[in-house]
Amino acid sequence: MFIGQQSKTQIMADYARYVNPGRASVFKQLGFDIVPGRREGVWVWDVDGDRKFINCRCGEIFNLGHRPPRVVAALKAALDEVDVGDHLLMDELRAALGKRMAQLTPGDIQYSTFSPGGAEAIEIALKLARGYTGRAGVISVKGGYHGHTGFALATGEDAFRGKFGPMPPGFSKVPFGDADALEAAVNRETAAVIIETLPATAGILIPPDDYYPRARAVCDAYAAQLIIDEVQTGLGRTGRMWAIDEWGVVPDILVTGKSLGGSLYPVSATCHRPHLDAFFQKNPFIHVASFGGSALGCVAALAALDQITEPGFMEHVQTMGERFEQGFHELRRRYPLVAGWRRRGLMIGFELAEPRMGPAMVAALAQNGVLAIFANYRLSTLQIKPPLIIQPGEVDFVLEAMDRSLAFLTAHPEFVELIPQVGVM
Numbered sequence: 001m002f003i004g005q006q007s008k009t010q011i012m013a014d015y016a017r018y019v020n021p022g023r024a025s026v027f028k029q030l031g032f033d034i035v036p037g038r039r040e041g042v043w044v045w046d047v048d049g050d051r052k053f054i055n056c057r058c059g060e061i062f063n064l065g066h067r068p069p070r071v072v073a074a075l076k077a078a079l080d081e082v083d084v085g086d087h088l089l090m091d092e093l094r095a096a097l098g099k100r101m102a103q104l105t106p107g108d109i110q111y112s113t114f115s116p117g118g119a120e121a122i123e124i125a126l127k128l129a130r131g132y133t134g135r136a137g138v139i140s141v142k143g144g145y146h147g148h149t150g151f152a153l154a155t156g157e158d159a160f161r162g163k164f165g166p167m168p169p170g171f172s173k174v175p176f177g178d179a180d181a182l183e184a185a186v187n188r189e190t191a192a193v194i195i196e197t198l199p200a201t202a203g204i205l206i207p208p209d210d211y212y213p214r215a216r217a218v219c220d221a222y223a224a225q226l227i228i229d230e231v232q233t234g235l236g237r238t239g240r241m242w243a244i245d246e247w248g249v250v251p252d253i254l255v256t257g258k259s260l261g262g263s264l265y266p267v268s269a270t271c272h273r274p275h276l277d278a279f280f281q282k283n284p285f286i287h288v289a290s291f292g293g294s295a296l297g298c299v300a301a302l303a304a305l306d307q308i309t310e311p312g313f314m315e316h317v318q319t320m321g322e323r324f325e326q327g328f329h330e331l332r333r334r335y336p337l338v339a340g341w342r343r344r345g346l347m348i349g350f351e352l353a354e355p356r357m358g359p360a361m362v363a364a365l366a367q368n369g370v371l372a373i374f375a376n377y378r379l380s381t382l383q384i385k386p387p388l389i390i391q392p393g394e395v396d397f398v399l400e401a402m403d404r405s406l407a408f409l410t411a412h413p414e415f416v417e418l419i420p421q422v423g424v425m
């Protein structure tokens, strides 16, 4: 009824004409002339039905795969009873999701504010930290990414924020994983330190063991708020509920989104500890959003969380991650192009020998049935983030596609020159 009503050629022409010609042209140059049509589980089919792909590109949105049956059923049923809800009033479903988040988030995190997207959830985190502390300073990490709206954008790199004039004051950056640098930067002007637990755009980096405990300690010493961005790394991606659980550190604010809505309804959450609520209690209407915590989004999130918290779910993520790693050892033995990898669960940064190889590998993989993406600020890193429901045979499919792609790039070094240096995408 909705898919395949137009030919692929027509869709691409209309997209280029009415949506975004610049993007259409980059996709063409990268060999990404894919228009998702049918989608199910880990797979998406090109709209003309000729090719299918495993989606490892934005698997963190599709943790439960495309159109997870359980969430589809919950949403279909909900349409007979609820709508988006009235965002200002108290709401049964928002209360239920808030309670569930309090149970699932680390330590004494108790309150949740809901939004449609990750960037908005980050805005709330930064507003809350600034409002509560009365300070302006926000320290983020180099190569990090928290979204493309106001304060979130200000935490990021100039590649995305440089063309929009002066950013709000108070934002500064330190290298990720360097606790000495962080300790030197935090002071009595610091409202918040914001870090994505394993920064994806920086190359899925894994910090030294003492990094997060020291980040926590320095925030405590200066009463700065520690914001942990789990928009990608949370909800089982690393084989734990939250990636930060590995270090046993409780942030003041934890932000989640993407697959929270089971890939069917946009919903995100900014979850904070009790002390911060003093600010919202004084200012209960300081942040409102028409679609913040829509009732339908809450239904989707509750169904998705039921699936993620089922016994065996995290073990499955760990087992599939290990299966990938076994395959990587073999790939490294055979191809000098493979420099290594960094992995937690199914959050994988696969390191190639040089920066131009990331985009080239993305293009080669697309020809072999796998959608993946390089890390924006570390082009040598291929990000592999499949849906968490991936099965052993599908892991092997990805590994075989990597094998064929590496063989192709080894035999055709000139291919790298043909790939546009896309920089940011």
Ligand code: PLP
Pocket (backbone or CB within 6 Å): 117, 118, 119, 120, 122, 145, 146, 147, 148, 196, 200, 229, 230, 231, 232, 257, 258
């Ligand atoms: N934080 C992280 C770590 C992200 O990866 C993203 C999006 O990719 C965001 C925040 C922003 O989320 P959204 O795209 O839903 O606004």
